[in-house]
Amino acid sequence: MPTYQEGIFIEDANNFNVSEYKLVENDIAKIKKSISSILNEKSDNVYVVISFGKELWSMLSDLELDNFKDFATLQGKNGHQMPSTQNDLYFRVLGKDQSLVLDQTIRIEEALKGTFEVVLSENGFVYKDYRDLTGFVDGSANPKEEKKYPAALIPENENGGNGSFVFHQKWVHDLEKFNQLPVSVQEKIIGRTKQESIELEGDDMPENSHVSRTDAKHDGVAMKIWRRSFPYGSAVERGLFFIAYTCDPFRVDIQLDRMLGNTEDGVSDRIMEFSTAVSGGYSFAPSVEELNKALKV
């Protein structure tokens, strides 16, 4: 049975880094060597999830993945946009010790020097009791216990079994604007209460709330994904680094289209009045076995 990358499901980390790289070298042996050296030198107390953009993956592996694609810029019906900043190689480093997470992040950058160029790197943390910087708990409706595996992983018996499609999207919040609103209005925007994170019900739940737009079904199947987003922030910029693992990128596409109002009802997600997507890319996190196979020289 193929082994999924352990870091995908680690839930007790509180320090994170995401780094995204572009390929600057065509020598396959060099590429494989530089990536392999990272995996061989990993510290015991951090986890690393490695994932590949479609083009790089096809250079390294002949494993065909039906639903794999690059992320393309999306235009919404109501003036919102989600830009594509598709990259080649993605890392999420996570652990309980900020020093070790940073050490590992730097080790990766150094190992890739000459073959890949870093184009985005963001550090994040657990804010209070797992809240987004808007003050709302993030992750309440994530699939629980055993349910997270089918949401995140390609079924074992399919091509790429126990691999996962990954979606990264950096959001920049306008907290000043959001915080000016009364809590009752903020709750209508999210679709949950602020303090206790209880989902609004019936007429209290607006169709343009974030929960209404993302709690989606397609042909009767709930489009569940496994979210591992983290807040980041400084005096300069703050927001959410959205990360989702999914068995099929189509699930994310459906949610994004519903947020953008690219649906029959044309309703868009009010969260986008207060936060702007500035990056976006799909990648594939292969099982450990597929990863080793792809990196063999």
Ligand code: HEM
């Ligand atoms: C500004 C960016 C975002 C923020 C601040 C944000 C925040 C939140 C919050 C506070 C919740 C309610 C608690 C929970 O269940 O986790 C939530 C739910 C959810 N979000 Fe987001 N989110 C963002 C972007 C996204 C994006 C881009 C997607 C999809 C690609 C997404 C998918 C979901 C899903 C699936 C749920 C659970 C819905 C349900 O079944 O109840 N979110 N988000």
